[in-house]
Amino acid sequence: MNAPVRAGHKVRAFDAHDPAELRRIEGFVAEGGGSLFHRPAWLRAVEAGTGQRAAGLVSERLGVVTGWLPLTEVRSALFGKALVSSGFGVGGGMIAESPEVARALAEAAERHALTRGFAGIELRGGPIPDHWDAWSHRHCGFVRPLAASDEAELGAIPRKARAEVRKGLALDHRVTIGRARADRAAHYACYSESVRNLGTPVFPRALFAAMLEAFPESSDILTVWDGERPLASVLSFYHEGAVMPFWGGGVFAARAARANERMYYELMLHARRRGMTRFDFGRSKTGSGPYAFKKNWGFVPEPLAYGAWTAPGAKRRNVDPTDASYSRKIALWKKLPLPIANALGPWIARGLA
Numbered sequence: 001m002n003a004p005v006r007a008g009h010k011v012r013a014f015d016a017h018d019p020a021e022l023r024r025i026e027g028f029v030a031e032g033g034g035s036l037f038h039r040p041a042w043l044r045a046v047e048a049g050t051g052q053r054a055a056g057l058v059s060e061r062l063g064v065v066t067g068w069l070p071l072t073e074v075r076s077a078l079f080g081k082a083l084v085s086s087g088f089g090v091g092g093g094m095i096a097e098s099p100e101v102a103r104a105l106a107e108a109a110e111r112h113a114l115t116r117g118f119a120g121i122e123l124r125g126g127p128i129p130d131h132w133d134a135w136s137h138r139h140c141g142f143v144r145p146l147a148a149s150d151e152a153e154l155g156a157i158p159r160k161a162r163a164e165v166r167k168g169l170a171l172d173h174r175v176t177i178g179r180a181r182a183d184r185a186a187h188y189a190c191y192s193e194s195v196r197n198l199g200t201p202v203f204p205r206a207l208f209a210a211m212l213e214a215f216p217e218s219s220d221i222l223t224v225w226d227g228e229r230p231l232a233s234v235l236s237f238y239h240e241g242a243v244m245p246f247w248g249g250g251v252f253a254a255r256a257a258r259a260n261e262r263m264y265y266e267l268m269l270h271a272r273r274r275g276m277t278r279f280d281f282g283r284s285k286t287g288s289g290p291y292a293f294k295k296n297w298g299f300v301p302e303p304l305a306y307g308a309w310t311a312p313g314a315k316r317r318n319v320d321p322t323d324a325s326y327s328r329k330i331a332l333w334k335k336l337p338l339p340i341a342n343a344l345g346p347w348i349a350r351g352l353a
C-alpha cells in the first residue's frame with residue numbers, strides 16, 4: 001500500500017520480513033527515543049508467539065524515514081479485528097517528526113483498516129488525531145529512579161511495604177535469574193496460576209519464548225523459590241536504561257512468603273547491577289489493586305494517553321477485563337482447574353493484544 005504524497009512525505013506499508021527495512025526502522029526508533037513496543041523486534045515476537053500479524057506504516061521523505069506507526073493486526077473470533085499499536089504492549093503509537101507526518105500516518109491507518117476489514121485502530125501513546133476518541137483516565141504508568149545501593153533501595157520503599165520486603169528477605173528463599181528451560185517453566189507455572197486466580201486467560205507459552213528469543217541480551221526471568229518449588233517469577237525487559245518487569249506473578253503460597261515483594265526488590269538490585277537507572281513498573285488500571293500496590297511502593301502514578309478510531313457503523317472492541325460486562329466470565333474463570341485454564345486460555349488470549 002502506498003499513500004498519496006503529502007508535502008514530499010510518502011506513507012507506505014512496512015515490510016516486516018525485509019532485513020534492511022528492519023534495521024532502518026530499529027534505527028529510527030532508537031534515534032527518536034521510541035519505546036520497546038515501537039521496535040519491529042517486538043512486533044515480530046508477537047507474531048511468532050501468537051500468530052497475530054506484524055505490520056506497520058512508514059513515512060518517508062527523499063528516502064529518509066520521517067514517521068513510524070507499529071501495528072499488530074489482531075484477528076479474533078471472540079474480540080473481532082483491530083489494528084493495535086502495539087499488540088500486547090502498554091505503549092506504542094506514532095513516532096512522527098511533525099504533526100503533518102502524524103496526520104498522514106493516521107489517515108493511512110484508517111484507509112488500511114477500511115480496506116482490510118478491521119473495525120478499529122487502537123493507539124497506546126503518541127500523538128492522537130483530533131477526530132479520534134482519546135482518554136487518559138483509565139490507566140497509569142509507574143516509573144521511578146533506582147537507588148545507588150542495596151540499602152538505599154530498601155530505604156526508598158515506604159515503611160509498610162518495606163516491612164513486607166524485610167519479612168520476605170528473612171525467609172531467605174533462593175533467587176535465580178536466567179533464560180534456560182527451567183527458568184521458563186518456573187515462570188509459566190507462577191504466571192499461569194496467578195492470572196487464573198485473577199480470572200484472566202493466560203497468554204500462549206510461545207509468546208514468552210518468542211520474546212526471550214527476540215531480545216536475547218535485554219530480557220531475563222527472575223524467580224523466587226521455596227526449595228524446588230517456584231513461588232513467584234517475572235519476565236523482564238531492559239530498554240534505554242529502564243528495567244521493565246512485564247509478565248510476573250506468584251502461586252497461592254507466594255502471599256504468605258512475601259515472595260512477590262522479595263521478587264521486585266531483588267529485581268531492583270539486579271537491574272542496577274546491569275546498569276539500569278530506572279524501574280518501570282508498567283501500567284495499571286486506575287484505582288485497581290495493582291495500582292494501589294505500586295503506589296504503596298512509593299511510585300507516583302502518571303496518566304497514560306490512549307486513543308481509538310472506530311470504523312463507521314462498527315462497534316468499538318472492548319478487551320478491558322475490569323469492564324462490568326466481563327465480571328461473570330471472570331468469576332467463572334477463577335473457578336476453573338488450572339490445567340483446563342491453561343489449555344483454553346492461550347486460544348482466548350491471542351485476541352487480547
